[in-house]
Amino acid sequence: MLKLIKVYNTVIGAALSPCYICLLLLPPVRIQEFLLHFYYYILLDQTRRIQQLQLLLLLSYNNSRIKMDESKSTTGTSCSDDISEKQEPQFCLRWERYSYAPQRPRGTSIILRDDENARNLSPVIKYSISIAVLYTAFVATFGNSTYTGGMPGVMTSFGTSKTLATIPISCYSAGLGIGALFSTAFSEVFGRRIVYRVTAPLALVFTLLGGCATNFGTVAIARALAGLFASPCLTVGGGIISDVWNISLEKTGTIFAALFVLFVVAGTQTGPMAGAAIITNHSWRWEFWVSAILFGGSTIIAYLLPETYQPQILRQRAEARMGLIATRATLTRLVLTSLGRPLHMLLVEPTVFPTGLVMAITQSVVFSYFVSYATLFQKIYHHSPYAVGMAFCPLIIGSITAIPTIAIFDQIFYRKPRIEAIRTGTKVAPEKRLYPAMLGSITLPISLFWLAWTGRADIPSIIPILSGGLFGFSFVLTMLCLPVYHSDFYTAHYSASMLAALTFMRFFISASFPLITPTILDILGFTWATSMLGFVTVALIPIPWILYRFGPYLRTKSCYIQA
Structure with missing residues (x-):
């Protein structure tokens, strides 16, 4: 029976997914809202699961000891099925993600301790995480602008015009922009750490590929993919800063948020200086080698960073200790959400x-x-x-x-x-x-x-x-x-x-x-x-x-x- 339901959801999702995207193109807001409501009720009818997840996420940010138990007589909050009966969901013209559906076996409970929150880590660890994130943000933008110093060498090596030689800059920038749509959504579903660990080595690999290129097309493609996999350093990195610090209340958090933007800007602005210095004594390929060395540092950092996204920490502990089952969203739905909501926000x-x-x-x-x-x-x-x-x-x-x-x-x-x-x-x-x-x-x-x-x-x-x-x-x-x-x-x-x-x-x-x-x-x-x-x-x-x-x-x- 479960297999039949999955097949049904897959078929209906494949049929309605184009409509989901085309909603952005419909000018009347009322028509959009009607179609979006229809889509939610047909394909995404998971009210109970969503509200259970919302409850768990709410609990995850509580700094006190919280206990959830089946009995209504306990001081905690029950996670039983009657949650969905308290309030009907109010759907609006939004792109929502249904990423997890935690299901707790009877007789189990969740206890959240203060040290499970990234904001309660020791000051040394919080400062170390923040400085590491600043470094990765600097490297991501530095890898784009440092290429400018080597453009004359690229023109000579491959016989390209000046306009054509600028294409790798545009490719890297486009990769950063497109990657931003996906990296944020993936980090919210799978956690910050796994996104860093997957993308940082790939950014290193494609930077090395650009330095070893024997034709201009390889340089452009390698730069595009390097930018795509470097984008989490800009989007997920900012999320890590928010995980570790309360930016609106903590002065240190505000400082690190400002420094994060400054390091992103500094990478863009120091790249041409570094590229000009490198090209003075070395070939244009050394600009790729230097960027690869810096991405190597980002890769090391990616494997040393702890998980800071509190909902992911909760899910990991629930799966490991209490036997909770976390049902991840299908990749298709994840892609639609990661693309849909940011683009929808831009339009409406x-x-x-x-x-x-x-x-x-x-x-x-x-x-x-x-x-x-x-x-x-x-x-x-x-x-x-x-x-x-x-x-x-x-x-x-x-x-x-x-x-x-x-x-x-x-x-x-x-x-x-x-x-x-x-x-x-x-x-x-x-x-x-x-x-x-x-x-x-x-x-x-x-x-x-x-x-x-x-x-x-x-x-x-x-x-x-x-x-x-x-x-x-x-x-x-x-x-x-x-x-x-x-x-x-x-x-x-x-x-x-x-x-x-x-x-x-x-x-x-x-x-x-x-x-x-x-x-x-x-x-x-x-x-x-x-x-x-x-x-x-x-x-x-x-x-x-x-x-x-x-x-x-x-x-x-x-x-x-x-x-």
Whole structure:
């Protein structure tokens, strides 16, 4: 009988899965909601299992000793079948994942101890985990930008044009964006540690393959796969920081969250410098070897990291000690969810798409710098490739300067109101997080126009170089504050999908800019090509200001935010 049910679910799922994806394309929200309800009730009728899982997940975050027993007379909470009778599920226009269905044999109980929570680990272990995650995030983005220094060598070795030589940068970026959709969902189902252990060695292998390539196609494919398997360092790494620290309440957690973004940015900005230094004395293949060495460190870290995702820890202990049976979702359903919910949030959530657009354009400017800096400082100022790489130093300095600026804004506009809100039992508006992003929206176009109109032969090269400091400052203000703003009002369950959506849009859109920048530079010239980017960022200035003014109203239109 069970086999017949499985066959039935498989057939119905295969028939309705295209409808599940096509829901994104239907403009009327009411039609979407009707079809989605139909899909849930036909294929995903697992109400009791879901509510049992929700209960277990709720218990997993409790720091006290909790006991679950069959008898209703105990002080714990029963996990019997009558849970589903207390409240009917309220379906909304959401992409939900039905990953586990814990079933507890009679007479067993679950006792959660304080030391089972990753946030209750010793300070030494928590600091070690956080520093290790920062390293892996740095390596993931460093592996992309370090290739820029070796592009002339690739062009010579394989006889490619400059535009074609930038394809591996776009391939790696696209891999990071696509991988973000899958890695977050897989980490929530299988845990953080197993995702790291599977993907980190594969990123190392494909980086080595790129260094050993004998044709340009192999380089491009290897880079795409390396980016795909490096993406968990960005998405799952942020989840580990949230597992170990309470970012909203612990000052140390806030610092590590800011450092995580800074290390991601630093990897992008130091890569060209390192690549230029490597290519001075070695061939372009050494850029792959250096990245492979760093990925080797990430692989070692992956096998040393403990599991930090509390629901996965609960499932492991339940399976090992109490005989709980955890039924995993089918791979097809997992893939549909990992792709569906982030993309759905991009399309229907009123704050996610505008935020993702701002982050994507800002990231695209950085990728365009990989090409435009070489054009400016080599063709106009006749600098060496090493000097071109060193021109990225102000970006790093500006990025570092942004961190204390954000801390000052946070102390003045968020933490003091939060203390008052805790005292009065109210909540601080998430829009208080947007002040740094509002400042960054103004300084970003200024930095671009500065670079565009001072990058001339009659002006010393140090003047356009210094514009990178203001750009790096603006870059971090935008990249850090906008995701934190969303994390304040999305629950932990949907926050991961929101971050995956933003990461996907950020890297997927910016992946095309290294390809189109050489053509735009040839047609418009450096001044007007860079000015065009400045005009685009001017058009984006109102977005954080609109979110600040109308954010409370826009949140009421969200189907992922519970009132």
